[in-house]
Each structure stands twice: as structure tokens, then as C-alpha cells.
Amino acid sequence: xxxxxxxHEHEDNHGHHHKETxxxxxxxxxxxxxxxxxxxxxxxxxxxxxxxxxxxFRIQIxxxxxxxxxxxxxxxxxxxxxxxxxxxxxxxxxxxGTIMVFFLLTAGLSGTFSNLLIPLQIGARDMASGxxxxxxxxxxxxxxxxxxxxxxxxxxxxxxxxxxxxxxSALPMAQGGSGMGMTLWLISMAIFIASSLLGSLNYIVTxxxxxxxxxxxxxxxxxxxxxxxxxxxxxxxxPVLLSAALLLIMDRSFGTSFFLSDIFIQGEVLHxxxxxxxxxxxxxxxxxxxxxxxxxxxxxxxxxxxxxxxSRKPIFGYRAMIASILAIAFLSTIVWGHHMFVxxxxxxxxxxxxxxxxxxAIPSAVKAFNWITTxxxxxxxxxxxxxxxxxxxxxxxxxxxxGIILGDSALDINVHDTYFVIAHFHLVMGISALYGMFAxxxxxxxxxxxRMMNKNLGYIHFWVTAVCAxxxxxxxxxxxxxxxxxxYYTNTAFPLFDDLHDVNVVITVFAIIGAVFQIVFLYxxxxxxxxxxxxxxxxxxxxxxxxxxxxxHLHGNWPGAIPHVYRWPYDYSNPGHDVDFVxxxxxxxxxxxxxxx
Amino acid sequence: MTAFLTIIIVLxxxxxxxxxxxxxxxxxxxxxxxQIATDQDNKVNAYIMLAFLAFIYILTIVCxxxxxxxxxxxxxxxxxxxxxxxxxxxxxxxxxIVQFITQYLLHYFAFKYRGEKGKKALFYAxxxxxxxxxTIIPVIVLAGLIIYxxxxxxxxxxxxxxxxxxxxxxxxxxxxxxxxxGGNDNTLGKAxxxxxxxxxxxxxxxxxxxxNGQDDIIVSEVHLPVGRPVLFKIRSQDVLHSAYMPHFRxxxxxxxxxxxxxxxxxxTTTADMRQxxxxxxxxxxxxxxxxxxxxxLVANGEEALxxxxxxxxxxxxxxxxxxxxxxxxxxxxxxxxxxxAWISEQKEFxxxxxx
Numbered sequence: 001x002x003x004x005x006x007x008h009e010h011e012d013n014h015g016h017h018h019k020e021t022x023x024x025x026x027x028x029x030x031x032x033x034x035x036x037x038x039x040x041x042x043x044x045x046x047x048x049x050x051x052x053x054x055x056x057f058r059i060q061i062x063x064x065x066x067x068x069x070x071x072x073x074x075x076x077x078x079x080x081x082x083x084x085x086x087x088x089x090x091x092x093x094x095x096x097g098t099i100m101v102f103f104l105l106t107a108g109l110s111g112t113f114s115n116l117l118i119p120l121q122i123g124a125r126d127m128a129s130g131x132x133x134x135x136x137x138x139x140x141x142x143x144x145x146x147x148x149x150x151x152x153x154x155x156x157x158x159x160x161x162x163x164x165x166x167x168x169s170a171l172p173m174a175q176g177g178s179g180m181g182m183t184l185w186l187i188s189m190a191i192f193i194a195s196s197l198l199g200s201l202n203y204i205v206t207x208x209x210x211x212x213x214x215x216x217x218x219x220x221x222x223x224x225x226x227x228x229x230x231x232x233x234x235x236x237x238x239p240v241l242l243s244a245a246l247l248l249i250m251d252r253s254f255g256t257s258f259f260l261s262d263i264f265i266q267g268e269v270l271h272x273x274x275x276x277x278x279x280x281x282x283x284x285x286x287x288x289x290x291x292x293x294x295x296x297x298x299x300x301x302x303x304x305x306x307x308x309x310x311s312r313k314p315i316f317g318y319r320a321m322i323a324s325i326l327a328i329a330f331l332s333t334i335v336w337g338h339h340m341f342v343x344x345x346x347x348x349x350x351x352x353x354x355x356x357x358x359x360x361a362i363p364s365a366v367k368a369f370n371w372i373t374t375x376x377x378x379x380x381x382x383x384x385x386x387x388x389x390x391x392x393x394x395x396x397x398x399x400x401x402x403g404i405i406l407g408d409s410a411l412d413i414n415v416h417d418t419y420f421v422i423a424h425f426h427l428v429m430g431i432s433a434l435y436g437m438f439a440x441x442x443x444x445x446x447x448x449x450x451r452m453m454n455k456n457l458g459y460i461h462f463w464v465t466a467v468c469a470x471x472x473x474x475x476x477x478x479x480x481x482x483x484x485x486x487x488y489y490t491n492t493a494f495p496l497f498d499d500l501h502d503v504n505v506v507i508t509v510f511a512i513i514g515a516v517f518q519i520v521f522l523y524x525x526x527x528x529x530x531x532x533x534x535x536x537x538x539x540x541x542x543x544x545x546x547x548x549x550x551x552x553h554l555h556g557n558w559p560g561a562i563p564h565v566y567r568w569p570y571d572y573s574n575p576g577h578d579v580d581f582v583x584x585x586x587x588x589x590x591x592x593x594x595x596x597x
Numbered sequence: 598m599t600a601f602l603t604i605i606i607v608l609x610x611x612x613x614x615x616x617x618x619x620x621x622x623x624x625x626x627x628x629x630x631x632q633i634a635t636d637q638d639n640k641v642n643a644y645i646m647l648a649f650l651a652f653i654y655i656l657t658i659v660c661x662x663x664x665x666x667x668x669x670x671x672x673x674x675x676x677x678x679x680x681x682x683x684x685x686x687x688x689x690x691x692x693x694i695v696q697f698i699t700q701y702l703l704h705y706f707a708f709k710y711r712g713e714k715g716k717k718a719l720f721y722a723x724x725x726x727x728x729x730x731x732t733i734i735p736v737i738v739l740a741g742l743i744i745y746x747x748x749x750x751x752x753x754x755x756x757x758x759x760x761x762x763x764x765x766x767x768x769x770x771x772x773x774x775x776x777x778x779g780g781n782d783n784t785l786g787k788a789x790x791x792x793x794x795x796x797x798x799x800x801x802x803x804x805x806x807x808x809n810g811q812d813d814i815i816v817s818e819v820h821l822p823v824g825r826p827v828l829f830k831i832r833s834q835d836v837l838h839s840a841y842m843p844h845f846r847x848x849x850x851x852x853x854x855x856x857x858x859x860x861x862x863x864x865t866t867t868a869d870m871r872q873x874x875x876x877x878x879x880x881x882x883x884x885x886x887x888x889x890x891x892x893x894l895v896a897n898g899e900e901a902l903x904x905x906x907x908x909x910x911x912x913x914x915x916x917x918x919x920x921x922x923x924x925x926x927x928x929x930x931x932x933x934x935x936x937x938a939w940i941s942e943q944k945e946f947x948x949x950x951x952x
Contacts, residue, residue: 090919174836262853262854342839342849358743380712382712386634390707410746414848417915485912494910495887503663580717
């Protein structure tokens with residue numbers, strides 16, 4: 001530990017060496033706080049685009065084949081006379097999924113809060129490598145530009161679903177979007193993965209090496225535990241997606257047959273021989289499933305922190321929370337096959353994956369019960385961040401429970417790839433992670449921008465979003481159980497589903513209202529940056545180290561020496577103290593024992 | 598031009614909403630001087646929490662009343678289907694009990710323990726007994742579900758070839774289904790897409806020299822005799838598809854380059870299924886909806902919709918391209934006599950080739 005102290009003293013004046021210009025401060029910044037804001041704003045812009053796409057395809061489902069001026073305006077030749085083309089429908093669902101999963105909820109969420117909080121909460125001047133951190137952001141930015149650029153290519157963007165299963169994604173003659181659009185998708189994702197790996201390695205190294213004196217692993221806030229484990233999962237699984245993408249590029253452009261065999265399309269036999277699309281599915285989901293935990297774990301960490309702080313109570317079962325994060329992380333890498341029960345793989349594998357998948361319910365249940373116990377007998381401060389955190393627990397439970405059905409191979413046979421799946425994963429990882437992100441933004445806004453967001457706008461934003469999220473995704477379970485497949489451009493080809501049309505209209509109406517009300521958030525977010533009430537140093541009276549830094553940002557975070565840590569991060573309402581929170585840098589009183597575990 | 602105007606209008610609407618938010622924002626100046634929740638905020642939001650809990654419950658009830666009476670949860674048309682339905686109902690009951698209790702606790706606690714000035718929260722960091730309880734209870738419940746689930750899964754997926762199942766090939770292509778029967782020998786002839794010869798009408802790529810293939814029968818509507826196990830051998834010629842037969846609780850992907858399979862035993866004929874009370878209601882309801890829709894269409898000078906008649910369906914359930922949404926085939930379950938009569942009218946492969 002003594003080496004830590006030495007490094008800190010050595011670096012104490014680090015921040016003052018730089019002469020900062022506009023470009024080094026705002027654009028090619030190596031300061032983790034600025035990079036975090038860059039991630040947040042880029043992620044927000046991508047999120048707005050992703051949501052707009054979902055509104056467009058929801059309108060198509062509710063009012064199929066009806067001319068719509070909005071389509072005519074936004075889609076141009078893809079909506080002749082205002083009627084959406086079937087190919088563009090698939091393109092919209094594909095890019096919506098890609099943007100939301102990767103660009104908003106992976107980069108936007110992890111990128112923002114890992115960057116902001118890891119140095120601040122562990123007591124470090126910056127990330128282990130500010131330079132790699134900057135490269136990581138700009139690679140992300142580049143991949144976002146390429147992804148958006150793919151929307152404008154002649155034959156349309158990738159349209160094979162965000163899972164891009166070959167052969168559909170491999171053969172340009174199978175679908176317009178599988179030409180240039182898919183090439184750009186693959187390039188964009190390859191760069192994105194490079195960005196993600198650089199970021200993750202940086203997070204891991206920083207957490208392991210740069211903790212301040214006294215910050216043992218069991219004194220880390222749960223946010224840091226979550227970001228740390230998320231980064232490890234990312235490093236383990238993202239390279240596998242990269243390999244799948246590279247092999248797919250080989251198949252597409254260089255005539256190899258990794259994923260293709262025996263194909264007859266548009267009147268001709270292709271030369272591919274001996275590959276298997278099922279191999280791609282394995283490679284894809286080896287990342288794809290851990291990916292949902294890459295998305296949800298940071299949200300869980302954020303929510304744990306906010307629930308404790310706003311309940312003025314310690315998080316319940318701190319050690320169990322860490323253990324469950326580790327258990328989830330471990331299990332997440334051995335359950336990918338539950339996406340493939342009916343893919344044609346050996347049914348025995350289906351049994352194995354059912355077993356491992358349902359095991360994940362156990363640590364998840366522990367977390368949910370611990371959160372509920374955390375607010376029990378609290379003194380709950382209903383700040384906007386707290387509302388989103390409670391909302392998170394609610395949607396996580398609702399969405400998580402249906403996982404018991406989808407993870408059960410026998411039941412999955414009939415609901416696989418129906419709207420039931422859409423309802424499940426949007427609630428449990430989409431909406432929940434988004435709530436975690438909103439909670440984080442509302443909670444740490446004072447830290448990021450030195451100003452407060454407007455609370456009443458926050459309340460409106462939360463309650464309308466909460467009602468709409470349930471309004472959209474709860475009824476979807478029922479149309480899924482009625483057998484309606486996902487990714488259908490219109491359901492009118494099946495009179496069997498005519499009686500579900502009303503439900504689809506209701507869902508679309510909720511979706512439009514929910515999307516429009518995000519303007520309240522955008523207003524609050526951007527206007528508060530300039531006109532918000534000035535923040536105090538520790539507005540939420542929290543215990544963690546980021547609130548010991550000054551409101552004005554400085555490169556290096558603390559003007560003087562880095563604070564030392566003497567206690568765990570959840571000393572709220574500790575009976576031995578008069579105040580209801582004791583920050584981590586407050587030494588133990590004489591005779592006081594550290595009260596956790 | 599309309600495109601430009603539309604974008605302008607959408608922008609104006611967005612700006613208008615933005616301005617309304619701004620008015621709301623400015624109207625609060627002086628009303629609250631802090632952006633941190635006050636006791637009043639805690640109270641108001643606590644009551645909304647209760648209302649939201651009620652909303653979740655009401656939404657659940659409404660969904661069940663309006664859309665919960667699903668034919669797909671009641672009248673399965675295959676032997677294993679009722680097993681799946683039982684397991685589904687047990688799982689749903691477990692889910693709704695847990696959902697009801699946990700949502701209640703979460704929202705009620707948020708209401709009950711709302712913050713007030715001067716109140717101090719209980720310092721309660723840990724309790725091993727409690728945590729053991731809510732680890733062990735899920736373990737027990739899940740163990741039950743896993744065992745039941747795996748048992749069901751194994752029964753469904755292990756096809757018993759001794760029962761002499763009727764062998765049928767399902768053949769998927771963008772955006773069409775074909776089916777092939779083994780003929781009198783109930784054995785499919787060898788096939789590969791490389792042998793497809795459109796000029797000779799050998800559309801599924803059968804090996805023309807294989808004696809087993811000579812009596813194969815290729816059709817575009819599946820007929821199944823009731824009560825006889827059927828084993829589908831599934832192929833695709835171009836991209837991934839998924840053979841989804843919801844009424845039979847059956848689904849399997851169609852993978853180019855390999856043959857996948859799924860077997861089941863149909864237990865209800867199409868005619869009998871049409872006579873079940875649930876189906877009569879459902880079809881009447883759908884036809885009412887279609888009649889209303891037709892009135893609108895006719896008023897606009899378009900053609901009216903055909904009335905709906907129930908059929909078992911095979912749908913494509915894996916994204917496969919532009920017309921994925923309309924890739925379907927009827928499945929007809931009928932008595933052995935009806936089936937025999939139908940199959941005897943079909944052309945054998947050797948006679949269907951254009952020489």
C-alpha cells in the first residue's frame with residue numbers, strides 16, 4: 001500500500017502542467033471527466049435516433065401499409081407514396097437494435113459512468129492511461145459515424161436483424177441490406193469492439209492499480225464492482241464477436257465457407273461447402289448473452305448506490321451483492337445456448353443450457369430482494385434518480401420473471417422469436433438499463449456539469465416514462481403468447497392475428513407518447529447545463545469519494561492530496577454518529593469499529 | 598415538397614413541446630429554491646408510487662381479461678402440446694405470485710418509508726438468515742421447474758423411430774414452403790440443392806437415380822392423418838428460416854447445409870378444432886373485425902376482405918428477407934381415410950419430372 005501513497009504524492013501536481021486549448025480540453029481531451037461527457041452526449045444522440053426508428057416501425061405495425069407523410073419525409077425513396085417498404089422495415093429494426101444495445105446501452109452507459117466514476121470513486125487522479133481512454137472514445141465516435149453513414153448507402157443499411165445471422169447477412173442477393181450496408185455494419189462493429197476493449201482494459205487496470213490508500217476491494221462502492229466486472233466480461237467476450245465478424249467478412253468477400261453451405265439462391269447454386277450458420281450463432285451469442293449483462297450490470301451498480309444514498313441506509317447485504325455480481329458474471333458466459341434451443345443444435349445441449357440459464361435467476365433474485373430490503377425502513381428521499389432506481393427494480397423484476405419461461409427449453413419452443421421475447425428483453429435489459437442510465441445522469445449531473453437538473457421536470461419525465469414503458473411492453477407478452485412472430489413487416493397476411501391488432505395500436509400509442517416525453521429530459525439535460533441551479537459539493541449527502549472533489553473540474557480531480565479511505569462506502573444512518581452519513585474519508589472515531597459485514 | 602413541409606412541421610411540433618416545457622420550467626422560478634427533494638416532494642411521489650402499483654395490477658388484470666383467453670394456451674393440437682401448456686401455466690402462476698408480492702413490497706415500502714425531516718433510517722446492513730432464505734426458496738422453486746422442464750423437453754425432442762412416424766420433409770426457400778412425403782416406402786430419396794434442375798422441374802434437388810426418391814410426393818400443403826406420429830425432416834435452400842407451427846407447439850429452424858428435425862403427434866383434426874367453442878368464438882370475433890375493415894375498404898373503392906376460416910399454419914419465424922412476414926403454408930389434419938384419399942391423388946416424383 002505504501003507504493004500507492006508514493007505515486008499519489010508524485011502525481012499531486014500533475015494537473016497543473018498542461019496548458020489547455022479548446023481542442024485539448026473539449027475535443028481530444030484525456031481527462032476522464034470530459035471523456036465521460038463525450039460518451040454521454042454521443043450516446044444520447046444515438047439513443048434519440050434509435051428511439052425515432054422504433055417509433056417509425058411501431059407506426060408501421062399499428063397502421064400497416066397506410067401512407068404516412070412522416071415516412072415520405074424521412075425515408076424518401078424507401079417509402080414510395082408514403083408507404084414504408086418491407087426491406088426498410090427490417091433495416092429499421094436492425095439498426096434500432098444495434099444502436100440501442102451497443103451504442104446507447106454499452107458505450108453510452110458504461111462509457112459514461114465507468115469513465116466518470118472509476119477514478120473519482122476509487123480516489124485516482126485519472127484513468128491508468130488517459131491517452132488510451134481518448135483513443136477509445138474516438139474509435140467509438142468513428143464507429144458511430146460509420147453506422148449512421150450506412151443508412152445512406154444505395155441498397156440500404158444492414159437489415160438481417162441485429163443478430164446478423166448468415167446466410168441472410170452474407171449474401172447480397174438475399175436482401176438489399178446485405179450488400180454495402182452490411183459491410184459498413186461489420187466495419188463499424190469491428191471498430192466499436194476495438195474501442196470497447198481499450199476502454200475495458202483501462203477500467204480493469206485502473207481499478208486494480210490506482211485505488212487510494214485504504215480503498216480495499218471490500219470498501220469499493222458497488223458501482224465500481226459492477227463496472228470492474230462488466231469490463232472483465234467485455235474483455236472475455238467481445239473478441240469472440242470480433243472473430244465472428246472477421247470470419248463473416250471472409251465469407252462475404254473472400255469466398256471462404258465458415259458459415260455457409262449448400263446454397264441455392266435466385267436460380268443458381270453457390271460454391272460454399274461445409275460451413276454452418278449454427279457456428280455463427282454460437283460465436284455471436286457467446287458475446288451476445290454476456291452482452292446483456294455488460295448492459296445491465298453497470299445499471300445495477302448505479303442503482304445500488306442511489307438506492308442506498310437516497311434511502312439514507314446502507315445497501316443491504318453488501319457482500320452478497322458483490323458475490324451475486326460475480327456469480328452472474330460467471331454464469332453469463334455459460335448460458336448463450338438458450339438463444340439457440342430450436343437452432344438445430346443437439347437437444348442434449350438444450351438441457352444443459354436450460355439448467356445453467358435458470359441458475360442465473362438465483363443471484364438475480366438475491367439482488368432484487370436485497371434492493372427491496374435496502375429501502376425497507378429507510379428515510380426515502382424521492383429525488384428523480386431515486387424514482388428511476390425504484391423503477392429499475394420494478395421493470396427488472398417484471399422482465400426478469402418471464403426469463404423463467406424463455407430459459408426453459410420446452411417452453412421456449414412455442415414463444416421463441418415471438419413478441420414474448422421482445423417484451424422480456426426490453427423490460428429486463430432495455431428499459432431497466434435505460435432507467436439505470438437516467439438514474440445515473442440525474443444523480444451525477446451535479447458532478448458532471450456543476451449544476452442541478454430541474455426536479456419537477458424530472459418527476460414528469462419519470463412518471464410518464466414509467467407508465468409508457470409498462471404500456472408498451474406488458475401487453476406484448478400477450479400477443480407473443482398468442483403466437484405472433486417478431487420482425488413481421490405487417491400482420492395482415494395472417495387473418496389469424498387480426499384480433500391482436502387493437503393491442504398493437506395501444507402499444508404504438510404508448511410508444512409515441514413515451515418517445516415524445518423524452519423531450520422533457522432533453523430539455524432538462526441541455527438547458528440545465530447552462531441555466532441550472534449551481535450545485536453544492538455534495539448535494540445528495542453521499543459518502544463516496546467523488547463528492548469530496550470541488551464542484552469546478554480540475555485535471556487531477558483533487559486540488560490537494562488524494563483523500564484516504566477509512567470505512568466502507570455505505571455508512572448511512574450509522575447509529576454511532578449524529579449525522580446520517582459518514583463519508584469514506586472520515587477516520588474511524590476512537591473505539592469505533594467498521595460496521596459492515 | 599411535402600417531404601420538406603412535413604419535416605418543418607415535425608420540427609415545429611418538437612420546438613412547441615420544448616417551449617411548453619420551458620414555460621413550465623420558468624413558471625417554477627421562485628416556487629422552489631432547491632432541486633433536492635423536499636418533504637412535500639417525498640409525500641407526493643410516495644402517493645404516486647401507490648397509484649403506480651395499482652396501475653401495474655390493473656394493467657395485468659386488463660391484459661388477462663382482454664387477451665389472456667388465448668387459444669394458444671388452451672387447445673393444443675398435438676400430444677405433447679398439453680404438456681407444454683401445463684408447464685406454461687405452472688410457470689405463469691409462479692411468476693404472477695412472485696410479481697404480485699415483490700411489486701407490492703417495492704412500491705409499498707417506497708410509500709411507507711418516504712423521507713421526512715428529522716427521521717432517521719434504520720441501520721440494517723446484513724442478515725444472513727434472511728439472505729439464506731431468499732437464496733434457498735428460488736433454488737427450490739427453480740429446481741422443480743428445471744426438472745419438470747427438462748423432462749418435458751427430453752420427451753419432446755427424443756423422437757421414437759420405432760413408432761413408425763410418417764416422414765415428411767419441410768423445405769424452406771425465400772419466401773415459400775414445400776413439403777415432401779416419402780411415398781409408399783415412407784423413405785425420402787436423397788437430395789441436395791446442387792441437384793436442383795429447374796428446367797426438369799426438379800425443384801427440391803432430388804437425386805433422380807435414387808430408388809427411394811421415385812415415389813416421393815412434393816406438395817405445397819401439408820396433410821396429416823390424425824393420431825399418427827409425424828417426423829418432419831427440415832431443409833432450407835438459401836437462408837435461415839424457422840418452421841413454426843404454433844398450434845402444435847412445434848418449432849425448429851431450417852438451416853442451409855444441414856437437416857434438422859421435429860416430431861409430434863397431431864390429436865385434433867382441423868374439422869374438430871373448428872368446432873371447439875373457443876375457436877368458434879375466436880373466428881367469429883376475427884370475422885367481425887374483418888367485416889368492419891371491409892366496410893372501410895369498400896367505401897374507399899377497394900376490395901373487401903375474404904372471411905376467415907380456421908387453418909393450422911406453418912409460419913416462418915426467423916428473419917429471412919423482404920417477404921418474411923408472408924411465408925406460410927396450411928396444415929390440414931384429417932382422418933386416415935381422408936388422408937389416404939388425398940395422398941393417392943398426388944403426383945409421384947418420377948411422374949412430375951419434365952423429361
